[in-house]
Amino acid sequence: MGEGEILDEQISSLAAPFVFFVVIAFQFATKRLQDLKKGASKTDKEMQLRGEIKQLLKEAATYSQPSTFAQAAKLRRMAAAKEKELANYQAHLTQEVKQSYDLYLKVIFITKVLIHIVLALWFWSSPVASVSQHLVQPFGRLLSGKIWGSTATVSRLGSYPG
Structure with a gap:
């Protein structure tokens, strides 16, 4: 056996694990991005709005007397306005996150297709069985x-x- 043949055998023996790890890495990257897209983390503003809504509703609940009904109603209306603001903010945030992750998923998909084509062409003449x-x-x-x-x-x- 010549030195060139030994080098070819070493390269071909490392090719299968290399291909395996490349394909697995792309699969994990795609899965991770899809998981992040589904459950985007809560922002500080969202948590602040939730806290304000909870506080307003708690204050409104303390006003249970007929003489304080107007104050309680005002606090409930403020809480409802904050809930509407929170819903709008969440919708905007969800749309932004979806668009950014969609771009990354498209790039990963195109890269994955190109890598699979390159690997298929690279190993086209190699026997598989x-x-x-x-x-x-x-x-x-x-x-x-x-x-x-x-x-x-x-x-x-x-x-x-x-």
């Missing part, structure tokens, strides 16, 4: 992949020695 000669005796020519090619491939499978 080895089948015993007696199992493919009648179907060797169909299974060889080079139906109209050289007879060396066909005879290697053992169906049509030539």
